[in-house]
Structures are given as structure tokens and as C-alpha cells.
Amino acid sequence: MSFPKFKSVDKLTITFLVDNSIEWMTKLPPNFFHEVPQHLSRPDVPRDDRTGVPFVDLENYCCGAHGFSALITQVEGEEPHLTLFDTGPDSRSIIRNVEALQVPIERVERIILSHWHCDHSGGMLAFLKHRKVNCPPDTAPCVADLHPDRPLARGIAPVSAGGKVIGRLLDDPKFEQIEALGGVVEKHAEGHAVAGGAVWVSGEIPRVTHFEGGLPSGVRWVEQDGGENGEWVKEEDIMDERYAAIDVVGKGLVIFSACSHAGIVNVVKDAVKTFSRPIYMIIGGLHLAGTELTERIPPTVDYLSNQLRPAPVYILPMHCSGFAAKIALEEAFGEGCVPAGVGHKVIVDGNPETERMMHAPAEK
Template sequence: MTKLPPGFTHELPQHLQQHNHGVFDEQKEVPVLDFDRFCCRAHGFSALIETWQDSEGPSQLTLFDTGPDSLSLARNADAMNIPVERIDRVVISHWHSDHTGGLLSFLRLRSARSINVPPSCVVDVHPDRPIARGIAPGPGYDSVICALPPDPTFAAIEKASGRVEAHAEGHCVAADTVYVSGGIPRVTEYEVGILGGMRWVEGAGKPEQRGKWIKDGLITDERYVAIDVIGKGLVIFSACSHAGIVNVVKDAVECFKRPIYMIIGGLHLAGPEFGPRIPMTVDFLSSKLKPSPMYILPMHCSGFQAKVALEAEFGEGCVPAGVGIKIDVVGDSEADKTVFPPTY
């Protein structure tokens, strides 16, 4: 119910516009909402990106990550009337199961609805898929207390009608409207990954590491997605920002020489070990980056303290977003003449 800026739409009015949720009360002449068909949130990230090169041409649908489980994404796609059969590419940001857990169920759902379209869907991944990843809490960050659920294997993806494309380098997809980054350069001193990140090693690597957990805090397989909107600048999707959102933004600016218009996703600033990074991150985004972003949508792993700090600097430009929210970013070719490369 929070007031949203222009171009942002809550879930409820979208259901009312679709006229297919719940029943219509003939006596009262109003629709009755069906909360069983509203979206369900989960601890993960997934965003559907729809892009156009021009208003007359067809749009491209790209799914960025798939959430943590086999139920949420399929339910939410149905709740929002998403034409899943039109999604021809899934981009996986990195190999963590809270971002890959819904992949196989999505592919099966898409295959079941793909009667008149090619059954296969490209699954765009980083080639370095770990066998398993685990969590080692502080203060020592060296004793694994649990493993994350396994990410889908390449074989399982192919079996579910996915066509694996492994990319370690940056590349453009969706008719060149969406940029998928390569590895993110680590240039800041304070964004040092996740201290308790661990990886299980078998059969490969150094002999002394085989059959053991090794430190894997940098998550070097992480990638972000960027869209350059004419007249606005870059819309950045950073699903978890293990590399650090400042490193992400710096890489995007270096690649495109364009201002940052909007940042969407997890900033990974939740938890006591990340607290010291919050002031430096907020200071960079609000003061050092010129121009600063128009909107920041901190989600997933961003943490409450980071959201409070961002709201203090950006005001209504820090938007509370989550499942069911729709955002329209409309380009303007005339305004683009006044958009200059950012500095920091």
C-alpha cells in the first residue's frame, strides 16, 4: 500500500486490470479479490525483464534468476498472467540455489505451454558450476554448518528442455537490448565478498583440497544484467551483489559510459559483518557517483539497515519493491541528448 513513484504499479491494481481474479459480484457490481491467486514471496530473487527496441516492434522477454524453490515462480507467473512460453532465455546470475531453485520447474511449465513455439529455452549460465556451496558463520568463518541445496546440473537443465549456453564473458541478448556481464572486477577495498562462503571440491583442483570445503567468498561466477534506456540511462539488475554493488556500478559505467538510472536487486548488506560497508556504499551511490541513480530498489539480501540508510539519502528514490511490483521505464530520444556519462 506504500505510495510508489510514477511508473511503478502495485500487484493489486494489476489484478483488477486483468479482470480474471476472483469472481464478479453481480449484486454489488464489483469484483471480489481472490487472495489465493496473489503472488507469494520467498527468500530468493527473480525478475522478468521485457524490452523493446522501438514501440512498433515485438518485445523480448528475459527471465533473470528463478527464485529458491519449485513452487513460488510457477505460482507467481500464473498469478500475474505471464506468458511463460514467450520467455526464450533465462539468465542465471550466479550458482546459489536461492537464484536457481525454480529453474527446472519453470522449464517444465514453459515446455507444457509451448504448443506452437520452439520447446527449448536458452539457459544462460556461468560455466563454473560448483558441486556444492556451504555456509560458515563467524567469527571464524571456517566451519560449515550447512550446505545450500544443489544447483541444477547441465544435464538436468537439458532434460527439462533447456539449452545451456555457458558464458564467462560479457555479451548481449534479447535482440541486443539486454547486456549480461562477465566477471565483475573487484576494485574497492571494502567489498570483499562473503566471509563465510564455502565450496565443496571433488575430483578436480589441488590434491590437498579434494573432498573438502574450501573458502569461496568472492563468488567469482556472479554476473549482473544491464539495460540502456534511451533518455534515462542504465537499469542495473544485481541479484545479490556478492561482488559489491559499488563494484557492479563501476563496471557498468566503465562498459557503457552512461549514467545509472535505476538499481534493482539484492545489495548483500544484511548482517553484522556487512554493517561497516553500508555508509561507504550509500556515500558512493548518493555523493561520489555523478549523477546519482534516480531510483534504488533494495531487495532480497539488502537488509533493513541498508534500506533505512538509502531512504535517508534518496528519499522517495529508494523504493520498497518486491514480488508483484511492475515497473515501466519508457525511453525518450529527445531527452537522451542531455544525458551525459557519469563521473565518480
């Protein structure tokens, strides 16, 4: 069986720019770093003249928001690549947090949008504008890696409300708006490698499980008669959703699944089938929050902890994962379930010595 061309990386650094949660005090595993120590260790941190102690400058620390964004910095050989996976829900949180964490925005080569929902796309135009205004004119343009099927509108029609559409999401960025701010639009429906060939962006995620049924409240506006008429249609399967994966030498795959509308088990199954590599870390929204999705938690946790072999070393349930899912994952994985949040930094160092000892995962 042939696998897509996909380079392994020697080192991976992940910085969470947007997430629902701010977590400063929980014990973290080795190579996971809280936000506050990162600020206090900087040479330019403001200090109190009287005591000589650095200020905990909360005015300029990260804020939480209902959405997700991760800065991926991977090193393959000597050349680092910076990729932004999603941009959060709004124009304010992404810019505040980029500035708080001193992100070198001129080096961000690409924005990967996981799917067309505004809690993931809402900060894209603000980021591109911030980059355009604050970078030298000769800065290389930033690519916006997008699924071509951009919806006219998406809404929320909860089962608990009898399927009534109770609200619509704000517009996702338009292709022409992205280009007007200097972004280079790339439309991809198929899987492809970016960032020097070391970040894999999936194509359509196959739906193969029996218990992961998409987004029960999802609806989409569809126009008819040349736009003169339209209607809301049910859209449980968010088929434009994509995940990203990086293979770290001697560790395995690090998977970014921003919302897991396809189901995180479907995501993991596709990654294992595509690359025949073990899963080292799962990051992002698992979409198990809320009463409509509670029944999916036990089979999801059972698959990840008991059926997938080897099991992931770390799971970082973020954004839309929900409290009940986090508790269940902690019971199954212990300290391998990490309470990550905005401002955290994670470093994954490759290990060439263990690479030759690794075996592809197999399911029971």
C-alpha cells in the same frame, strides 16, 4: 575507447516474480505499480455475484520467498523480448507467481542466471517443466544463460560460528537436467549481449573497492583424488556472479544485480566503465544484510549518493539488501529509494528528446 555493441531500448517493463518482500501499501513513484490493482483491473477477474465487486483473491496472488526473479520485457523498435533474470529459490514460488501474474511463458526467450546459488537457481527446472507442459510443441526453446563454473556444492560457514560449516545449499540445476526439460544451455564466462542485442550480461566483475569483501560465510566443496575425497574451502569471492544491464533511451542504464556478492559499488563501477552511460536505476539484492556486513553500508551509500555523478534516479534494494541498508538508502535518496517487492511492475519509458542532452557520469 571502444564500448561493447549494445542497443538502447525505447521501453522497459520489469515484473518482479520472486522477492523476499511483499509490499502492497507504500506510496510508489510514477510508473511503479502494486500487485493488487493489476489483478483488480483485469477483465477476467472473478466478481462477487451479490455486490458486483471484484474479489481480492489472495489464494491466487503472489507469495514471497527468499530469493529473486525478475521478468524483463524490453522493446527496441517494434519487437519485444522477454528475459527471465534468475528464478527464485524453489519449485513452488516461481510457478505460483508466474500463474498469478499471468506471465506469457511461451514468449520467455532466455533465463539469465546471475550466479550459482540455489536461492537464484532453485526455480529454473520447475519453470522449464511448466513451460514444456503448458506450451504448444512448436514453441521456441528457452535458452539458459549460465556461467560455466557450476560448483559441486556451496555451503554456509558464518564467522559468528567460528567458520564451521553449518549447512550446505541445495544443488543447482545440472546442465543435463536443463536440456532434458527442453532448455538450451549456453555457457558464458565473458560479457555478451542478448535479447536482440539490448540486454547486456556481464562477465567477471572486477573487484576494485577496498570495503567490499565478498561473502564472508562462503565455502565451496572441492573434490580430490578423482572424487574419492573432498573438503570445504573458503570462497568469499563468488567469481561466477554476473549482472545484467539495459540502456533506456534518454534515461541511462538499468542495472540488475541479484545478490551483489562482488559489491554493488564494484558492479556500478564496472557498468560505468564498460558503457560510459549514467545509471538510471539499480535493482536487486545489495547483500548488506546481517551484522557481518553492516560496516559496508555507509561507504556504499556514500558512493552511490555522493560520489557517483549523476547519482541514480532510483534504487530498488531487494532480496538480501537488509533493513538497515534500506533505511540508509532512504535517508540518502528519499523517494528515489523504492520499497519494491514481489508482484510489482515497473515501466521505464525512453525519452529521445533528452538523449542528446545526456552526459556520461563522472566520479568525484
